[in-house]
Amino acid sequence: MKISNRAQNATAEGAFEVLAKAKALEREKGIRVIHLEIGEPDFATPKGIIDTCKAALDRGETHYTPAAGIPELREAVASYVSKTRHMDVDSSNVLISAGGKLLIFSTCMAFLEEGDEAIYPDPGYPPYKSAIKLAGGKPVPLPLQEEDEYRIDIDLLAKLITPKTRLIILNSPQNPTGGILQADDLEKIAKVILPSNAVVFSDEIYSHLIYTQEPHISIATMPGMRDRTIIMDGWSKTYAMTGWRLAYGIIPDEFMIPMTKIINNTVSCTSPFIQFAGINALNGNNPEIAMMYHEFKSRRDLITTLINDIPGMKMMKPNGAFYAYPNVKEVLKKTGLSSKGLAEHLLYEAGVACLGGSVFGDTGEGYLRFSYANSADNLQEAMRRIKQVFVKDFGL
Ligand SMILES: Cc1ncc(COP(=O)(O)O)c(C=O)c1O
The missing domain is CATH 3.40.640.10 (Type I PLP-dependent aspartate aminotransferase-like (Major domain))
Structure with missing residues (x-):
């Protein structure tokens, strides 16, 4: 059967592909992966929203x-x-x-x-x-x-x-x-x-x-x-x-x-x-909404400091969204890896899931993307693991 060119040309979203690999790693090797690949808040949906949905279901x-x-x-x-x-x-x-x-x-x-x-x-x-x-x-x-x-x-x-x-x-x-x-x-x-x-x-x-x-x-x-x-x-x-x-x-x-x-x-x-x-x-009556905003803002400050403290990674403080996008060109030059290759190395060697910048287009080569929609403790642990791998595997 012939599959249309359109369907063949469509690409699966990189974040979902890495998520699947990370989940397989957790299942098969029992490794605790820190998930910084997928762009979604780690908070529960505010209760008032859930209650309204339930009431609508009950009303038919x-x-x-x-x-x-x-x-x-x-x-x-x-x-x-x-x-x-x-x-x-x-x-x-x-x-x-x-x-x-x-x-x-x-x-x-x-x-x-x-x-x-x-x-x-x-x-x-x-x-x-x-x-x-x-x-x-x-x-x-x-x-x-x-x-x-x-x-x-x-x-x-x-x-x-x-x-x-x-x-x-x-x-x-x-x-x-x-x-x-x-x-x-x-x-x-x-x-x-x-x-x-x-x-x-x-x-x-x-x-x-x-x-x-x-x-x-x-x-x-x-x-x-x-x-x-x-x-x-x-x-x-x-x-x-x-x-x-x-x-x-x-x-x-x-x-x-x-x-x-x-x-x-x-x-x-x-x-x-x-x-x-x-x-x-x-x-806007749900207090969780302001709490989530403030939490993202403080994690942004935290991850910027943590990343800039790792030799080989540099980033500007992002002004919006919940992604850190460091420049890793120095590491790629030293190791000969592509940004996707580096992300894969970090998944298997550090247990940190992130995305190579080229997932977002050719201009993204040379960068990594970390979603900081994750707890401060996990962000700290992820960056500690990465720093360790950079030293151990790349001599940085
Ligand atoms: C820039 C951008 N636009 C749109 C979306 C999709 O959002 P939705 O969950 O509403 O499909 C995303 C999700 O990651 C996004 O990053």
Whole structure:
């Protein structure tokens, strides 16, 4: 039987592959692996959210909903986004989805014809490239460099935009670098994009996890951008709800019908009891949410200090999300390993699971990514083990 080129070209997300290897190692060799590979909060979902879900189940909220979501949640999202982005959002522009990943896929399906170009950040969240290819588009990586603090090189972006560019994906705060696009970046990016034919997909899934004084800003608020920008945000990271599969898009009028059709033709709708739980989360009455934020912030400080104390690894303090992204070029040069090879060595020799930077694109070679969504004790133990392996195996 012939498998389609599209399916063959799609890649599995690196974090899930490493997780599977680490789990196998734990099962077969009884080793206690410290998991810093997967990007999900280690906290339980706040109790108030779980209770709301249970109550919805008990009320019998167990049937199909409108494809775009239940009106109560769409309204709650509209008012939340209006407040957090300082823009007026109407609930008719809110599209509920079973996770942010599905909105990435739906956007690629809605805007890309065979051969159309889509620009995405490199290093960046791996499903961008995969979804572009699944939709038949041509992925065009936009390299982000450490010396620019992983902000976008505007001249380079301008050069990459062609008459065939239909989609530009932005992500701030960024996975894997923790970089943030500030108001002046967004202004310049908007000016470069405005004359093009491109729709912008603004992945704002880490919008709540910013550790500087500046508020989160969406490119949709820049002059002329509102009508061509899809904002994506969701519950996975802010509310420790990765397994619930719940996210939203803020979609311009003109795109609402095609985007909703794709949701309708894939998952039909998002589970109703999950959507009700989402309303509770947005109300912000759960004390766990602030606690998780403060905990991530203090772990960020801790991991930055621990990593910079290991000879061979160097990193800037990330401004957002929950990833540390150290430069390990010196170690790679000394050992001849690739970043994926180094990550594998650390898994088998130190019992620490992390990701080689090339999982996030070619520009990621030379870096590792550690998710610091793990306890301070585990972060300390992981870095102690790595330091030991660097000394023992690499003479660093
Ligand atoms: C940048 C980015 N966007 C989207 C997602 C997907 O989130 P969801 O769980 O809502 O599919 C992730 C998850 O790791 C992410 O890092």
